[in-house]
Amino acid sequence: MSNPWSRWLQVNDTALFQLSRKAGWDAFVNTAPRADFATLTVEEMARLGPEESEDYAEARAVWNANPPTVRTAQLTAAYQVIDDVMASNRRDADKLRGSVVIDAEPGLGKTTIATRYAREFHRRIYRRYGPATAAGDQRLPVAFVTLTDGITLKGVNQRLLEFYGHPAARRGSRAELTALAVDCVASCDTRLVVIDELHFVDFAGRHGTEVSNHLKGLANELPVTFIYVGVGLREKWFFDEGLIGEQVVLAQTSRRATRCPVVPxxxxxxxxxxxxxxxxxxxxxxxxxxxxxxxxxxxxxxxxxxxxxxxxxxxxxxxxxxxxxxxxxxxxxxxxxxxxxxxxxxxxxxxxxxx
Ligand SMILES: Nc1ncnc2c1ncn2[C@@H]1O[C@H](COP(=O)(O)OP(=O)(O)O)[C@@H](O)[C@H]1O
Ligand SMILES: [Mg+2]
Known part of the structure; x- marks a missing residue:
């Protein structure tokens, strides 16, 4: 194929990887940045044939739709909070870790912050420890999970297992799925779990209390730092775990979680x-x-x-x-x-x- 723009598109088209699967996450972590290409002048564009012209327009559309991640003050501030909390990620497994809650309105860059931070973390761990664990399993320093509306405890475990590509993700009782999720995290030596769209959990409802207790349980059991990402989590009582009045004081999440707002x-x-x-x-x-x-x-x-x-x-x-x-x-x-x-x-x- 001689059309340079169509060749360019073959390697630089819209990336379709799914971050919530380990293969997609891996692609996100390891794909090289899009290769830059020269912007043609109006005169040069006039010389393109119709197909070249169409493909050049497509190549530019892909390029323009994917601006680089800018190191905004919001991003830097959030990284600082995550770094602070991650400092205790180095605690031995028997000690409790904190978690980060990135809580802000839609479109302010929450997912961008969490995924870019986690990507850099993944790369650092790989550089230091390599792609396999001591036991010879695939090392996955980061697990990324996106929740959906009305998600249940079982659903959370399924999502986590789906990330690891575990065949039992669709079967099994709640307890079995929890055990399998714990196994996956342990065998892949996962250190950071990002849970995005947490606002889909109704923390005031029955499912929500269960999910909240479950996440707390996982955080207790696993030597992992959690980054929770969502909209209006304070209002949704995430920090209160659905408790009311004086009980709120007892809510453990508040004390273990560090809230990280992102402002416009x-x-x-x-x-x-x-x-x-x-x-x-x-x-x-x-x-x-x-x-x-x-x-x-x-x-x-x-x-x-x-x-x-x-x-x-x-x-x-x-x-x-x-x-x-x-x-x-x-x-x-x-x-x-x-x-x-x-x-x-x-x-x-x-x-x-x-x-
Ligand atoms: N630091 C950044 N640099 C450049 N673009 C950004 C940055 N953060 C967010 N964006 C843009 O804003 C869009 C929405 O960001 P996203 O992280 O999905 O927000 P949220 O998760 O808060 O809804 C992204 O698709 C991206 O285009
Ligand atoms: Mg988001």
Whole structure:
């Protein structure tokens, strides 16, 4: 195949790995960053044949939709909290470890923080100890589990076993599944378990209390640090374990868990405005448009903040779509008009109209 863009797409297309399976997680950890490619000028684009042109547009769409992870202040602060808690990860197995709770509204970068941290952790452990455990099993320093609505205790165990690719994930009683999950964690020498979308557990309900007790039990039993990720976990009583009144004081989770909030960018303070401008300046060179120019984003810092309320997830969605329009419409750059008219996600849309 001679079309360079279609060749490029074969190696750099959208990554479809599933993080909640060990093979997908492994791919996420070990896949090299996308190879960069030259942005063509308008004249060079005019010389492409129709298929080349289509594939080049696709290659750019994939590229533009995958901005690099920016080391925002939010990410750095969260890493610090996780590092602090992980310091006790080195305690011997008979001593209790703490856990981290990344608790914030959607689209603020919670999953990004947890997965990138866990990826770096995975790489460090591999470098130090290699890919096999002392007993010769595959080493999996990190397990990543995503919960779904109304999940039960059995469901949590199933998810964990599915990550390890255990054939019994779909069978077995609750107790058996717990035992198997404990086995998997132990034999793969897992040190960090990330549980994402924890808000799907209704901690005030019966299932929720069970799940909460179960997670506490696992944390007691396993020499592992847990990172819990979710939306409104404080409001959902995660820290109280569904207890009310004076009993709350007894809730063990509160004392073992360190809450790590993730805040949106603000432009209300000078430092905040600078951080927002820096984020835009960092993202700006990523986008491949033939008429891209420096200042294409930073000149519109206010507008972009209004439209996204400083939420990084809404921002990347907006930029993604704006670039797609700049490509299909032929503008090949971003301006105030384009940035004002592309739709953002629902939540950001509603808030920017009410602001
Ligand atoms: N540090 C970051 N750098 C660049 N983009 C980010 C960063 N954090 C989040 N994003 C963008 O925001 C989107 C939503 O982030 P995500 O981590 O899924 O949020 P949450 O889990 O809080 O809903 C991501 O898909 C990504 O495009
Ligand atoms: Mg998330």
């Amino acid at each position: 960018f603000t432009t209300a303070t000078d430092a905040g405005a600078r951080a927002w401008a820096t984020l835009l300046a960092t993202l700006e060179p990523h986008y491949k448009l033939a008429r891209a120019r420096p200042g294409m984003l930073t000149d519109h810092a206010r507008l972009l903040h209004e439209r996204t309320q400083g939420r990084i997830g809404s921002l990347t969605t907006l930029l993604d779509r704006a670039c797609a329009r700049a490509i299909t419409g032929g503008a090949e750059s971003l301006d105030a008009r384009l940035l004002s008219c592309v739709p953002v996600d629902n939540a950001a849309e509603q808030l920017s109209h009410s602001a």
